[in-house]
Each structure stands twice: as structure tokens, then as C-alpha cells.
Amino acid sequence: MTKYNINLLVSEADEKLKAVGIDAGKAEAEIILCDLLDVERLELYLNGPSLLDDNIVKSYYEIIEKRLTRYPLQYILGSAWFYGRKFLVDENVMVPCPETELLLESVLRTARLSKSSPVRLLDIGTGSGVVSASSKLENPELDVTASDISTEALKVAQSNARQFGVEENIKWIQSDLFDNIDPNSRFDIIASNPPYIADDTYDTLPPEVKADPTLSLLGGNKGMEIIERLLKQAPDFLNRPGTLIFEIGYDQAEIIFDLVDNNSSYSKCMLLKDLANIDRIVICKTA
Ligand SMILES: C[S@@+](CC[C@H](N)C(=O)[O-])C[C@H]1O[C@@H](n2cnc3c(N)ncnc32)[C@H](O)[C@@H]1O
Structure with a gap:
């Protein structure tokens, strides 16, 4: 039985992110976990718990802390999704927009x-x-x-x-x-x-x-x-x-x-x- 609970990790981060004006806190927390665990969102709640370990949870908290400064999540993760593909991004380029x-x-x-x-x-x-x-x-x-x-x-x-x-x-x-x-x-x-x-x-x-x-x-x-x-x-x-x-x-x-x-x-x-x-x-x- 794993000691980590995905729902708890997500809701805890969502609350913190919302407090600094990030409305999509839940979605962002899920994106971070998916990125760290290299799983699709659908798999996160199913397979995530067995993949989590102390190092991943430590990285998760570090990313959330950085995001609380309103630094874009895509620059923190070094990637952004566009038309179903994951593109590399850094501070030299604009984060691509859905529009x-x-x-x-x-x-x-x-x-x-x-x-x-x-x-x-x-x-x-x-x-x-x-x-x-x-x-x-x-x-x-x-x-x-x-x-x-x-x-x-x-x-x-x-x-x-x-x-x-x-x-x-x-x-x-x-x-x-x-x-x-x-x-x-x-x-x-x-x-x-x-x-x-x-x-x-x-x-x-x-x-x-x-x-x-x-x-x-x-x-x-x-x-x-x-x-x-x-x-x-x-x-x-x-x-x-x-x-x-x-x-x-x-x-x-x-x-x-x-x-x-x-x-x-x-x-x-x-x-x-x-x-x-x-x-x-x-x-x-x-x-
Ligand atoms: C709004 S971003 C768009 C980036 C990308 N095409 C996208 O949609 O995510 C505008 C881009 O235009 C480039 N740019 C700005 N001024 C320019 C110019 N005078 N000639 C060519 N490119 C320019 C910037 O370096 C930047 O990469």
C-alpha cells in the first residue's frame, strides 16, 4: 500500500495555487504529476500511486513552490503541448497558446x-x-x-x-x-x-x-x-x-x-x- 495519495497531492496544490490567483490549479497539479511520472492524465489516478516515490514527491513540491511565484509552468517543465505534441520551450520563446x-x-x-x-x-x-x-x-x-x-x-x-x-x-x-x-x-x-x-x-x-x-x-x-x-x-x-x-x-x-x-x-x-x-x-x- 503506497503512502501517497494522488487526490490529496492534487487538492493540496490546487488550494495553494488558487490562493495566488492560479485558477487552473487542479489541472496544473495533474500536469506536473503526469510529467514527473511520464503517464497520460487518464492513467494518473489508476497507475500513479504505485509509481510515486519520495524523490518524485519532493520534485512535485519543488515545482509547486516555483509555480507559486507565477513563473509559467511550461518554462518550469521545459515543455508545452501544442496540437497533441509536446514541444520544448525555454525563455527564448513564447509559450505557445491554444488560440x-x-x-x-x-x-x-x-x-x-x-x-x-x-x-x-x-x-x-x-x-x-x-x-x-x-x-x-x-x-x-x-x-x-x-x-x-x-x-x-x-x-x-x-x-x-x-x-x-x-x-x-x-x-x-x-x-x-x-x-x-x-x-x-x-x-x-x-x-x-x-x-x-x-x-x-x-x-x-x-x-x-x-x-x-x-x-x-x-x-x-x-x-x-x-x-x-x-x-x-x-x-x-x-x-x-x-x-x-x-x-x-x-x-x-x-x-x-x-x-x-x-x-x-x-x-x-x-x-x-x-x-x-x-x-x-x-x-x-x-x-
Ligand atoms: C508571438 S511569438 C509567436 C511564436 C510562435 N510562432 C507561436 O505561435 O507560438 C512572435 C515571434 O515573432 C518573432 N519576431 C518578433 N519580431 C520579429 C520580426 N521583426 N521579424 C521576425 N520575427 C519576429 C519573435 O522572436 C517571436 O518568436
């Missing part, structure tokens, strides 16, 4: 409908590589190029692609947006989750978000500086037809539609909402 899975799904749908062969995708601001690696894994026919201004982020993205066996199948380019992209290159899809938070709202962000690199978060005035450059330059690198797909902040849709309306390179623009019913993904077709 970005919508960006990936839009990329995959657009690729499926494309008549190009191969379909060429450029992922700008690849970060941990979640969009580029997942795209290649979900659709191995895609010709994927991933870029980021940060060489440190690119190293993380490459490690992730390597663990999934697709590093050599993706082209990697360090670039400030399109600066180092061959001007003769043409892509069918340009995807990006750019930094889109307004500089002057930084102080209002939760501690977990502030732990992300500022390069990943801040988009200048109204969070629009990178998006404006992206909208302006992307048509020079898109095939006709071609599609620019990017993630936006909750209050940016209107201003982006105005910019697209005034840009004759685009024929139409659509919006997708996330699960919280917030405008999240913009899809622009080249004229």
Missing part, C-alpha cells in the same frame, strides 16, 4: 485547397516552431520555411523539429520579417503569429505572460507595428493566388480591415473567432 492551433488549422485547410504542388509555406516569427513543425508533420507534402528575428528562438524551433524528425525538411532563416528572405521567393501561404500587444499595455499583463520574451509580445503603438509591415510586404512574397494568415489581438480586427481595404494587393479578407468568440485569425487573399 494558435486555429492559425495552424487555417494553414492546413488553405494548403489542402491550394492547387500548387508543392504548396509553399513561410512561417514568420516561428518561435518554438509550433506552426512550422506541426504543419510539416500534419502535411509532409508541404514545402516549409521558418523564420524568426531571434537566433535563440530558431535554435529552439530546430530542436523541436529535430525531436519530431523534420528538422532537415524545413528551411530555417534568421530574418527581420522579410529582410533575409530571397526577394525572388514566392510562397502560397505566409503564416504568422506576430507580436501584437500594445507597448503601453505591458504593465497590465499577467506575470505568466510577462515571462515571455518581450520580442514575442510587443508590437509597438497599438500593437500594430509588425502587423502593418507584414500586411505591406507580404504581397511581394506571395503567389497569385496566395494567402496571408495571421493571429491578432482582441481589438485589432477593425483597424486591420481598414488597412486591407486600402491595399489593392488583397482581394478579400476574412476573420475567424477563437473559442472565446474573440476575433483571432485574419485570412487575406492576394488579388
Whole structure:
């Protein structure tokens, strides 16, 4: 009979985490135990008790203590889940968000409908590589190029692609947006989750978000500086037809539609909402 009880360990941590403002304390405690025991959540309550030992419980308490400082769980564990896969993350890359899975799904749908062969995708601001690696894994026919201004982020993205066996199948380019992209290159899809938070709202962000690199978060005035450059330059690198797909902040849709309306390179623009019913993904077709 084991001396440890999973329910007790979880509820004890949940209470502590809730006290510092972490609402998903129970889920996080379960994620930590699953990570330490290397089991799926369904197995945790069934097989967990027989796998627990003093060292694992000690590590569990240490992780909870660190998490109580509101340091992101994903950086503590060194990993984050995206589209059913476990990606490595560190402080050089933003922790991938569930909303970005919508960006990936839009990329995959657009690729499926494309008549190009191969379909060429450029992922700008690849970060941990979640969009580029997942795209290649979900659709191995895609010709994927991933870029980021940060060489440190690119190293993380490459490690992730390597663990999934697709590093050599993706082209990697360090670039400030399109600066180092061959001007003769043409892509069918340009995807990006750019930094889109307004500089002057930084102080209002939760501690977990502030732990992300500022390069990943801040988009200048109204969070629009990178998006404006992206909208302006992307048509020079898109095939006709071609599609620019990017993630936006909750209050940016209107201003982006105005910019697209005034840009004759685009024929139409659509919006997708996330699960919280917030405008999240913009899809622009080249004229
Ligand atoms: C919001 S994060 C997105 C990371 C990843 N694609 C994801 O969805 O989790 C934005 C990324 O854009 C990169 N970035 C910021 N400014 C950039 C620029 N001017 N050119 C290219 N990449 C940039 C950052 O380094 C960061 O990795």
C-alpha cells in the first residue's frame, strides 16, 4: 500500500495555487504529476500511486513552490503541448497558446485547397516552431520555411523539429520579417503569429505572460507595428493566388480591415473567432 495519495497531492496544490490567483490549479497539479511520472492524465489516478516515490514527491513540491511565484509552468517543465505534441520551450520563446492551433488549422485547410504542388509555406516569427513543425508533420507534402528575428528562438524551433524528425525538411532563416528572405521567393501561404500587444499595455499583463520574451509580445503603438509591415510586404512574397494568415489581438480586427481595404494587393479578407468568440485569425487573399 503506497503512502501517497494522488487526490490529496492534487487538492493540496490546487488550494495553494488558487490562493495566488492560479485558477487552473487542479489541472496544473495533474500536469506536473503526469510529467514527473511520464503517464497520460487518464492513467494518473489508476497507475500513479504505485509509481510515486519520495524523490518524485519532493520534485512535485519543488515545482509547486516555483509555480507559486507565477513563473509559467511550461518554462518550469521545459515543455508545452501544442496540437497533441509536446514541444520544448525555454525563455527564448513564447509559450505557445491554444488560440494558435486555429492559425495552424487555417494553414492546413488553405494548403489542402491550394492547387500548387508543392504548396509553399513561410512561417514568420516561428518561435518554438509550433506552426512550422506541426504543419510539416500534419502535411509532409508541404514545402516549409521558418523564420524568426531571434537566433535563440530558431535554435529552439530546430530542436523541436529535430525531436519530431523534420528538422532537415524545413528551411530555417534568421530574418527581420522579410529582410533575409530571397526577394525572388514566392510562397502560397505566409503564416504568422506576430507580436501584437500594445507597448503601453505591458504593465497590465499577467506575470505568466510577462515571462515571455518581450520580442514575442510587443508590437509597438497599438500593437500594430509588425502587423502593418507584414500586411505591406507580404504581397511581394506571395503567389497569385496566395494567402496571408495571421493571429491578432482582441481589438485589432477593425483597424486591420481598414488597412486591407486600402491595399489593392488583397482581394478579400476574412476573420475567424477563437473559442472565446474573440476575433483571432485574419485570412487575406492576394488579388
Ligand atoms: C508571438 S511569438 C509567436 C511564436 C510562435 N510562432 C507561436 O505561435 O507560438 C512572435 C515571434 O515573432 C518573432 N519576431 C518578433 N519580431 C520579429 C520580426 N521583426 N521579424 C521576425 N520575427 C519576429 C519573435 O522572436 C517571436 O518568436
